[in-house]
Amino acid sequence: MTSPAAIVAVPVRNEAERIVACLRAIDAQEGLAPGALGVVLFLNNCTDGTGEIVAGLLPSLAVPVRVLNEDFAGAHAGWARRKAMDEAAAWLGEAGGAILSTDADSRVPPNWVVRTLAAIEAGADAVAGRVELDVEEGKLLPAMLHARGRLEDIYDGLITEAEARIDPDPHDPWPCHRTTIGATLAVTRDAYLAVGGMPEIPLGEDGAFIARLIAHGKRVRHAPDVCVTISARLTGRAPGGVADTIRSRCEEPDALCDARMETFARCVRRYLWRARFRQMHATGALARDRAWSDWLGIAPEEAARIASLPLGHAIGEAEKASPRLAYRPIGPRHLPAQIRLARIGLVAIRALTGLRGRGKAAVPASVIATRAA
Template identity: 45%
Template sequence: MQPLADLAPPIAAQPRYSAVVAIPARDEAERIGACLDALADAAAQAGPVAVLLLADRCADATVEIATAARARVPYALVVVRRVLVGSALRNAGDAGGARRAAMDAGAALLAPDGVLMTTDADTRVAPDWIARNRAAIAAGADAAAGRVTYLRADDRALPQAARRRERLERIYARLLAELRARARPDPHDPWPRHDMASGASLALTLDAYRRIGGLPRVPVGEDRALVDALRAAGARVRHCPRIRVTTSGRLDGRASAGAAATRRLRAEGGDPFCGPDLPALDDALACLAGVRMRAQARLCASALPGEIERAGALVRMLRLRSAGACRGDNPVPARSGLR
């Protein structure tokens, strides 16, 4: 068990809510205030909601700042402190374990038909974030994944070469998402959509969370593992581009192999390859065709312009095939826009 020392009334004594936002936090004193204030704006549009903040072995003022925020936010804010010792520290003392503990505690606050959401302590949700997550679930989805962008100030701090690479990756990711959506339409996840699965913006029904046994026990990549587990269980997952959050683009993240570590490596000129969520186009097409491949070579970042051109041509062809349904789509970026 992972002992949680409540700094609010015990969870068992709390009322049950129709929606709960679970947030893991580790030494986030600089950012937690903005996170909670953004959720206040979102809660004002969405009705009764609770926020469960799990302070994971914090050594700074995260807990004090969050506790003080109770006086100004329009939602029920439950703050718990996570304490790990001995084997628990070895087995669950990671970012994935912290999110699982936060989501498990949040689930305990939910009504049987409730919606469990999660975001990050360095993230600011859009004012309609809670409402749009609830709307996606009400429309028939079992889970909803939101679109994540970085704070502009953090983007500007990156070297120009790193910023250009990230821009190319975003273009390629959008093309792959559209290619998949048009080549193999999913009535529960239609175009427009994206392919992100980030812990900064996830929502699911309590039933779906319990059906898969909670958040998968992995040290990193727990967000992608959650979506994969939901799909394997037959859940309907909506990747809604209108569910939006803005997150820190910092280079000193909490997960040893998370997004911050990847950004730092790229800022230093390392990591010439894209992540596994951006396969080479041939590999992506093989997957769409149902061809099993023993191993996929990681896509080299220098190949992105060419892959974008090829993917763009395929997307344009698919758009033409369904022109009546695709009026108003944004044009595929031309080569001149990649320089």
Template identity: 40%
Template sequence: MPALLAALERQAIDGPLRVLVLANNCSDGTADVARKAARRIALRVEEVTLASERANAGTARSLAMNAGVEWLREDGYADAVLISTDADTVPPPHWIAASLRAIEAGCDAVGGEIRLPDAPVPDWLRLTRARVARYWSAVRRLAESIDPVPHDPWPRHGDHTGASLALTLSAYVAAGGVPPIPTGEDNALVAAVERCGGRVRHDPDVWTAVSVREDGRAAGGMATEMRRWRMIAETGASHLVPDAGHWQSVLGRRRALRVAYAADPGLAPDCVNDIAYVARIEPTLPALLVREQEIGAATATLESLVA
């Protein structure tokens, strides 16, 4: 927490920065540590105790961001920017400014890339992270060829997690806020923004460093993925990912949906644009077959297709 607050105090921005810390079910002095660590930012710390069935990432993030909305409204802001992060991140000094630039360029939400910290990390983790990043970069390059999205052009990353997610206040409210679900609340929020026609940008200049702990409390979160990577590294198991053919099918279908909407917006009069149309229709279509392949071979095929 002190490292995060120090990083926020180093943000290169003009204008007020409000930081709201929600400390839920804490017994380690988190709230007091936060209050003592803050120096040059407007800080509010809210302490809550949630019943076991509600003590999860979705409920906590929902309470935190909704409290942020109320704080902004108290101060008379009809619209502003909400940025979510986690207590174990350390964003660079340009993090907020870069997020604001992307929003000022016409986007409604901005996801930040998740990076490893500068501190020493195990070789297996850096190597695995590099392989995974290369694979997803190839997927996104293929997307640029098959289904380009004007508001989110290459170069771009693919992260929009709670560790770095900026939204306009109006986009957040229109989406209905953070769904209070046990896990995956950040992706669910972004999906809701897109169902409303919101433009989500993955600007490569927006990123934050996260911890490499493997004991995270959110099921299915980054810590879970790192435990899986460790197992693969230690056992020599194949690192399987969806193959290039799967992505060709996914991206081709998305492109077809955009073309159909452009030809006849009357297909969905309640959709404000093709973003909303794709976000609403795609989940209702039959699931596409997922064929898995070892990550190195899948990446090589994707890169060949792009070339």
């Protein structure tokens, strides 16, 4: 029997209320040849009848499904996702293909697999999609949470565009985003195995996995046309997950934004530094010129180690080591002012990087920094 070309890996724990909608959505994928898609369900520590519901549903599904069951007292999100993705990699076998990840409380659109595979076929080793909250469940959340979310989405889009224009990644061009979530991740089998698989950590395994791929020089596409609906519930299955984030922001309206949401001036300075660091890394100048490490406050021994690393890994290590590049996230009350500054700054950034993109002389980083700040 021919193996599928793509496998969807789904970790499942006590999802009796949502697993049917999840599987029906995967089964309804469009634009795929018969037999091209398979599903791995990793049921762990289920006590609510999820297994019985799955067993009853399987005969009505067109897509082949492999169900694994395991009870483990030390279970956590990273462990479960890795188990599901490891099984998907084994199913694909030496023929290779793509491993897609989603969650049992999420619903993927009919074009999810096709659009994800299109990004891989265009050259990506991995694809990160966007997410949107379930509309009906979202109606139960406080209005102030939605207001804050809209401001964060606006600002995130502005700083992401600034990053993509100042420090462009040819494999992840604008338009793009910076969402990293297990509800919509994909990776080729080869890339998955090359980086050692999904990190088996209790929290943030999705972000750590993308960071691992980038550190190994893999091409990650944050595809804006790939979007999945996720639950807006306040009681989740994984500590520190989306549900905990939503609940904590309901309880603490002034909680800081995500780490990457700094002041616009600080964001621009970070992107300019990365662009310069990328250039120096490509030419070997990091090892010859230590002025960069002095400016960042990195000791000579640590700077030498960083200079010897692959680019993605080197950038991450430099940002960890430098006190000047420590993240200083803003709070929600600062968002309106920073959005205004970002909109003004982007006018200049678009103009200046547009000149560079048309093959004219590169605009000095100092000019962009001055205009954007």
